Amino acid sequence: MSGETNEEEEERRHGSSSCCDKANVKKGPWSPEEDAKLKAYIEQYGTGGNWIALPQKIGLKRCGKSCRLRWLNYLRPNIKHGGFSEEEDNIICSLYISIGSRWSIIAAQLPGRTDNDIKNYWNTKLKKKLLGRRKQSNNIHSNSALERLQLHMQLQGLHNPFSFYNNPALWPKNIHPLQDKMIQSMQAAASNGNPNLLMQPLLENPQPANEQSVGDLYDPKNFKPRGLKCWIILWMEYLHRMTRSKLQGELDEFLNNKTAGYPQEEKWLIKYWIVQGHEWFKGKLDLVAD
DNA sequence: AAGTACCGCAACCGCGCTCGC
DNA sequence: GGCGAGCGCGGTTGCGGTACT
Numbered sequence: 459m460s461g462e463t464n465e466e467e468e469e470r471r472h473g474s475s476s477c478c479d480k481a482n483v484k485k486g487p488w489s490p491e492e493d494a495k496l497k498a499y500i501e502q503y504g505t506g507g508n509w510i511a512l513p514q515k516i517g518l519k520r521c522g523k524s525c526r527l528r529w530l531n532y533l534r535p536n537i538k539h540g541g542f543s544e545e546e547d548n549i550i551c552s553l554y555i556s557i558g559s560r561w562s563i564i565a566a567q568l569p570g571r572t573d574n575d576i577k578n579y580w581n582t583k584l585k586k587k588l589l590g591r592r593k594q595s596n597n598i599h600s601n602s603a604l605e606r607l608q609l610h611m612q613l614q615g616l617h618n619p620f621s622f623y624n625n626p627a628l629w630p631k632n633i634h635p636l637q638d639k640m641i642q643s644m645q646a647a648a649s650n651g652n653p654n655l656l657m658q659p660l661l662e663n664p665q666p667a668n669e670q671s672v673g674d675l676y677d678p679k680n681f682k683p684r685g686l687k688c689w690i691i692l693w694m695e696y697l698h699r700m701t702r703s704k705l706q707g708e709l710d711e712f713l714n715n716k717t718a719g720y721p722q723e724e725k726w727l728i729k730y731w732i733v734q735g736h737e738w739f740k741g742k743l744d745l746v747a748d
Numbered sequence: 749a750a751g752t753a754c755c756g757c758a759a760c761c762g763c764g765c766t767c768g769c
Numbered sequence: 770g771g772c773g774a775g776c777g778c779g780g781t782t783g784c785g786g787t788a789c790t
Binding site for chain 1: 755756757758759760761
């Protein structure tokens with residue numbers, strides 16, 4: 459036996475911290491006794507608006523930040539853990555698509571849920587559920603265009619669709635002539651930094667010079683092989699409409715029409731990429747305007 | 749049965765913001 | 770206006786349990 463107490467053992471295992479590295483500050487998992495002390499005190503006296511001073515008042519060898527976290531994420535009343543409902547999944551996905559990883563804002567829309575819980579749920583389950591089911595529902599093999607596009611963007615660490623269009627190795631083998639024209643204009647825009655070129659194929663020549671009309675392409679029943687085809691056309695049409703009409707609020711309605719009958723995960727994914735693409739595009743327009 | 753890989757989650761860390769002095 | 774303390778947040782870490790080989 460080393461003679462180490464449990465608390466010393468915990469401290470040794472977790473090391474010292476820079477934030478709360480005062481002597482006698484315990485780290486690591488909370489014991490039931492510590493939980494009970496903190497809970498009882500806050501229920502009786504409140505936090506007093508000063509977390510830093512709290513542990514001293516209670517007699518806990520913890521830093522204020524740790525107490526705050528423990529209370530907010532675990533001890534405060536009406537906290538729910540696990541068992542996320544389908545409705546909660548929808549809210550989380552929709553908000554994530556709209557505002558990104560603003561977990562505290564997302565948590566504010568879900569009573570009883572904490573930002574930490576939602577963050578963990580998204581990172582460990584929901585994201586996989588979304589991607590996993592999409593893969594399953596479409597019977598897409600692992601190197602599908604959309605997946606490669608997504609992976610590529612993740613690796614790039616930026617939401618820049620041009621980086622995809624500049625890398626032919628990532629493109630699918632068989633693409634529609636209209637898509638080819640779009641890609642060419644994307645490359646041209648990427649090389650000279652003029653986003654207006656993006657619109658040229660549609661603005662100058664809305665009808666593709668081949669057997670299939672634009673209308674046919676947009677018909678949902680022609681979207682069956684989803685992947686890149688779907689993404690490019692939805693995104694280009696959306697940019698086209700946004701640029702011309704400035705009807706910001708029409709994205710949802712537009713997507714609902716175009717993705718009618720698609721699995722929810724597929725809708726989330728498409729909306730995600732369109733919003734990211736549009737945000738990036740808007741940034742480019744701002745730069746040009748400057 | 750033992751070793752290893754993977755996963756989920758609680759807790760920590762560090763940055764940026766706010767507010768009071 | 771400058772400064773520091775405290776707070777809130779998002780990202781990351783690492784432990785413990787489980788699945789897999």
